[in-house]
Amino acid sequence: MASIRELEMKKIRDLENQYPFVLSFFENNKMNVEDYRDASLNEYLNHFSDEEIEEWAIDISKIKSDFEAYINQMLQFLGMEKDVVDSITILAGRDKYGSRESFDSLTIKKSEIISIVGPTGSGKSRLLADIEWAANNDTPTGRVVLINGEKPDYSIRFSTSNKLVAQLSQNMNFVMDLTVREFLELHAKSRMIENEQEVVLKIVEAANELAGEKFNLDTPVTGLSGGQSRALMIADTAILSTSPIVLIDEIENAGIDRKRALNLLVSEEKIVLMATHDPSLALMADKRIVIKNGGIHKVIETGAKEKEVLKELEEMDKIINTMRTKLRSGETIT
Amino acid sequence: MNLITVSGPPSSGKTSVILKTIEAIKKRELNVGVVKFDCLYTDDDILYEKAGVPVKKGLSGSLCPDHFFASNIEEVVRWGNKEGLDLLITESAGLCNRCSPYIKGIKAICVIDNLSGINTPKKIGPMLKTADIIVITKGDIVSQAEREVFASRVNSVNPQAVIMSVNGLTGQGAFELSTLIYDENSNIETVKGSELKFPMPSALCSYCLGETRIGEEYQMGNVRKMNIGENNGKH
Numbered sequence: 022m023a024s025i026r027e028l029e030m031k032k033i034r035d036l037e038n039q040y041p042f043v044l045s046f047f048e049n050n051k052m053n054v055e056d057y058r059d060a061s062l063n064e065y066l067n068h069f070s071d072e073e074i075e076e077w078a079i080d081i082s083k084i085k086s087d088f089e090a091y092i093n094q095m096l097q098f099l100g101m102e103k104d105v106v107d108s109i110t111i112l113a114g115r116d117k118y119g120s121r122e123s124f125d126s127l128t129i130k131k132s133e134i135i136s137i138v139g140p141t142g143s144g145k146s147r148l149l150a151d152i153e154w155a156a157n158n159d160t161p162t163g164r165v166v167l168i169n170g171e172k173p174d175y176s177i178r179f180s181t182s183n184k185l186v187a188q189l190s191q192n193m194n195f196v197m198d199l200t201v202r203e204f205l206e207l208h209a210k211s212r213m214i215e216n217e218q219e220v221v222l223k224i225v226e227a228a229n230e231l232a233g234e235k236f237n238l239d240t241p242v243t244g245l246s247g248g249q250s251r252a253l254m255i256a257d258t259a260i261l262s263t264s265p266i267v268l269i270d271e272i273e274n275a276g277i278d279r280k281r282a283l284n285l286l287v288s289e290e291k292i293v294l295m296a297t298h299d300p301s302l303a304l305m306a307d308k309r310i311v312i313k314n315g316g317i318h319k320v321i322e323t324g325a326k327e328k329e330v331l332k333e334l335e336e337m338d339k340i341i342n343t344m345r346t347k348l349r350s351g352e353t354i355t
Numbered sequence: 356m357n358l359i360t361v362s363g364p365p366s367s368g369k370t371s372v373i374l375k376t377i378e379a380i381k382k383r384e385l386n387v388g389v390v391k392f393d394c395l396y397t398d399d400d401i402l403y404e405k406a407g408v409p410v411k412k413g414l415s416g417s418l419c420p421d422h423f424f425a426s427n428i429e430e431v432v433r434w435g436n437k438e439g440l441d442l443l444i445t446e447s448a449g450l451c452n453r454c455s456p457y458i459k460g461i462k463a464i465c466v467i468d469n470l471s472g473i474n475t476p477k478k479i480g481p482m483l484k485t486a487d488i489i490v491i492t493k494g495d496i497v498s499q500a501e502r503e504v505f506a507s508r509v510n511s512v513n514p515q516a517v518i519m520s521v522n523g524l525t526g527q528g529a530f531e532l533s534t535l536i537y538d539e540n541s542n543i544e545t546v547k548g549s550e551l552k553f554p555m556p557s558a559l560c561s562y563c564l565g566e567t568r569i570g571e572e573y574q575m576g577n578v579r580k581m582n583i584g585e586n587n588g589k590h
């Protein structure tokens with residue numbers, strides 16, 4: 022553990038060399054250290070006049086304790102052997118009427134795809150939230166969620182850099198005014214990865230394989246079509262997000278190859294759970310969870326017959342997609 | 356009684372988050388009340404009433420809302436205790452990004468939303484930096500990547516806070532938040548003599564006192580000029 026007593030005596034230049042991530046701490050806390058690189062952190066913090074401290078709402082003792090906390094958090098994050106999540110296990114709880122759920126335990130392994138079906142308001146969000154929180158008989162359902170068969174370290178509930186779950190939902194949009202390249206670089210920076218450029222290219226390539234229409238690195242993210250946005254979000258989540266579990270709330274069937282999208286997530290060793298009302302998507306999963314009255318009502322394995330039906334559904338999807346492309350390019354449907 | 360101060364920029368989702376959290380807290384048979392502070396207008400008190408929550412509202416009108424908060428919080432706490440509340444939540448909007456209504460020793464929650472822009476964590480001062488819990492809302496409408504970047508920026512300006520996502524519409528995360536805010540060992544009988552976590556900005560210029568005319572000769576007291584280059588445009 023780095024302690025502030027030692028840190029504050031170091032020159033800013035040395036701090037930046039030793040802990041490159043402090044640059045974003047300085048930047049986000051508007052600490053302009055440019056002319057103070059040869060001064061110690063303490064000297065820098067002591068140079069503010071009383072007027073400046075009041076003016077810019079500077080709280081020196083808070084900055085010091087935050088700086089110490091930040092450095093230790095980042096060191097821990099960087100040094101952490103990423104705990105591989107090989108499986109999650111859900112132990113049964115209760116539905117909203119207090120009856121025990123009709124299964125005992127359900128284990129989902131890495132690279133498995135599970136769909137979640139059930140009427141709106143039946144308790145899908147609660148199930149997803151239980152997983153995200155690694156419920157320990159301390160949520161309204163009384164479920165217990167195990168990671169690799171064990172109770173996890175519950176500090177993951179509050180970790181910003183090591184979240185268990187990444188979420189993709191239907192009405193998500195990009196809101197930043199950035200190009201695809203700038204956007205991915207920004208995300209890569211926040212993940213503190215080393216081979217930034219390589220990863221950025223890999224994501225765009227993967228996204229373009231999913232999207233019907235191609236886009237490039239200079240396209241503004243807000244200018245992407247619905248299908249392109251979804252493709253980029255999925256590729257980015259698969260490749261850049263550290264979260265081992267991906268929760269998907271429906272993938273609309275337009276401008277994106279959904280099967281490939283799921284394969285991409287699975288190939289990056291994610292555990293995929295998706296809530297859906299769409300038959301093709303539901304049947305693409307290995308298993309599906311049926312939710313009723315806030316509880317897990319059934320767990321059904323997708324059988325061989327259903328996989329046959331899926332093929333038919335995929336043919337139908339293909340027909341619709343071909344028609345869409347034709348109509349868009351000005352052809353008539355015969 | 357427990358006391359929690361919630362604040363955050365306008366429209367960040369404070370009321371929705373509080374309402375969803377109260378739903379979860381009420382299941383534990385705790386008595387919760389809310390005092391809503393705002394500037395010119397609010398009808399959020401009706402939303403609280405509808406949810407069966409005892410509520411009081413205070414409009415600061417021509418006064419700075421955070422100064423108004425500080426001058427009323429003692430009476431507000433007295434009211435809460437008289438009502439026999441287990442938990443009193445105050446809600447106030449941070450209107451100038453500089454003030455914060457947080458009190459030392461009282462749990463402070465800041466609510467900000469993913470849509471407010473990536474530089475928002477930089478722009479908000481003590482209200483964000485001295486909060487104990489930071490709730491980030493509207494995560495369902497931005498991409499996973501933006502959520503991650505936003506949360507990491509928030510973390511860099513307040514690494515000691517608990518940062519969590521709550522969806523004010525579906526309530527996802529509200530139950531989890533509710534487990535963090537009530538502490539049965541805490542009992543606030545009064546805040547008399549307590550101190551604000553951070554001093555509010557010094558003001559008092561002629562405009563504070565009702566001056567409406569523009570021009571240097573009408574400006575008195577705490578006045579400062581921005582630096583816009585050569586002689587500030589004077590010939």
